[in-house]
Amino acid sequence: MIRLNIHEAKTHLSxxxxxxxxxxxxxxxxxxxxxxxxxxxxxxxKDHRPIGLARGEFEVTPAFFEPLPDEILASFNGNDI
Numbered sequence: 001m002i003r004l005n006i007h008e009a010k011t012h013l014s015x016x017x018x019x020x021x022x023x024x025x026x027x028x029x030x031x032x033x034x035x036x037x038x039x040x041x042x043x044x045x046k047d048h049r050p051i052g053l054a055r056g057e058f059e060v061t062p063a064f065f066e067p068l069p070d071e072i073l074a075s076f077n078g079n080d081i
Contacts, residue, residue: 003027003034 026038
C-alpha cells in the first residue's frame with residue numbers, strides 16, 4: 001500500500017501507474033490524513049459469459065408471475081394502506 005499526499009499524487013501520479021497495474025493500492029492523504037483510495041480496475045473479460053450457468057439450480061414457479069398484493073404495491077409507491 002502506497003501513501004501519498006495530494007500534492008505528490010498530482011505531480012507524480014504517472015510514476016505510480018505501473019504499481020497500480022500490479023495490484024497495488026494508493027491511499028491519498030490530505031496533510032497525512034487518509035481521505036481516499038485509488039485501486040486498480042481488473043481487466044474486462046474478452047470472452048462472452050455463457051448463458052444458463054445456473055440452469056437446474058432453482059425453479060421459477062407460476063406464482064412468480066402473479067400480481068403483487070396491494071400492500072406491497074402501496075409500499076413501492078410510498079403509500080400506506
